[in-house]
Amino acid sequence: MLALTACATVTRGTNTTWTVETEPSGASVKTSNQFACDATPCTFKMPRKSEFGVTISKDGYKTWTGQVTTRVSGAGGAGMAGNVLVGGVIGAGVDVATGAMLDLEPNPLVVKLEPQD
Numbered sequence: 001m002l003a004l005t006a007c008a009t010v011t012r013g014t015n016t017t018w019t020v021e022t023e024p025s026g027a028s029v030k031t032s033n034q035f036a037c038d039a040t041p042c043t044f045k046m047p048r049k050s051e052f053g054v055t056i057s058k059d060g061y062k063t064w065t066g067q068v069t070t071r072v073s074g075a076g077g078a079g080m081a082g083n084v085l086v087g088g089v090i091g092a093g094v095d096v097a098t099g100a101m102l103d104l105e106p107n108p109l110v111v112k113l114e115p116q117d
Contacts (some may be wrong), residue, residue, distance in 0.1 A: 019108035025056035073103040
């Protein structure tokens with residue numbers, strides 16, 4: 001019964017795909033929450049409520065570092081509004097706790113790497 005009152009959690013899930021693209025491709029990616037890939041482009045299944053640092057590197061290019069944050073998405077906000085109307089405080093609390101109403105930003109992360117001097 002509790003899960004049914006959490007509209008965004010049910011309709012959007014607590015994870016989302018997050019993609020990294022680089023120019024040139026073939027760069028390695030590491031995140032502060034322990035995700036990594038050897039060569040871009042790559043896609044990860046990330047918790048919606050995670051905020052994390054990103055390091056992108058490729059031989060012959062400057063290392064790029066940045067941050068991925070969260071924001072309330074339009075669909076997540078609509079799910080949250082549904083919770084307030086139908087599920088009340090419990091449903092809204094579940095969506096806030098799970099991060100189901102959030103999206104990662106930027107997504108996709110697109111980085112143009114600069115050649116080393």
